[in-house]
Amino acid sequence: MPSHRHPKQGHNMLKSLDDAGRNCWATKIRSLLCKYGFSIVCISQDVGDVNAFIRMFKHRVVNYCTLEWQAAIGTSSRCDHYNNFKRLLPIEKYLSIDLQLKNRMLCKSFAFQMTG
Numbered sequence: 147m148p149s150h151r152h153p154k155q156g157h158n159m160l161k162s163l164d165d166a167g168r169n170c171w172a173t174k175i176r177s178l179l180c181k182y183g184f185s186i187v188c189i190s191q192d193v194g195d196v197n198a199f200i201r202m203f204k205h206r207v208v209n210y211c212t213l214e215w216q217a218a219i220g221t222s223s224r225c226d227h228y229n230n231f232k233r234l235l236p237i238e239k240y241l242s243i244d245l246q247l248k249n250r251m252l253c254k255s256f257a258f259q260m261t262g
């Protein structure tokens with residue numbers, strides 16, 4: 147982006163604040179990039195192929211979050227039973243079924259009766 151554009155000027159200003167040790171939006175972006183192994187982007191200020199970078203970054207974030215989730219449920223005594231049934235992070239399909247209000251109320255009432 148040309149340097150006369152306002153977004154570029156804003157980016158440069160925030161980067162200079164981050165370089166000076168001030169905590170700002172650029173600091174949080176730099177921390178995220180470094181956390182997921184993309185510190186070279188901070189150094190070079192370029193991602194190359196934007197679409198490829200977005201795919202890689204998303205893949206890395208999903209893998210990292212999955213590993214964190216598996217470690218958390220694997221070490222928690224409160225999750226022993228849950229760990230026997232839930233092995234993958236994605237949301238279960240039955241949770242996204244669109245039920246009519248009448249049926250949702252029946253399910254809610256049944257669940258309340260089961261938990262007593």
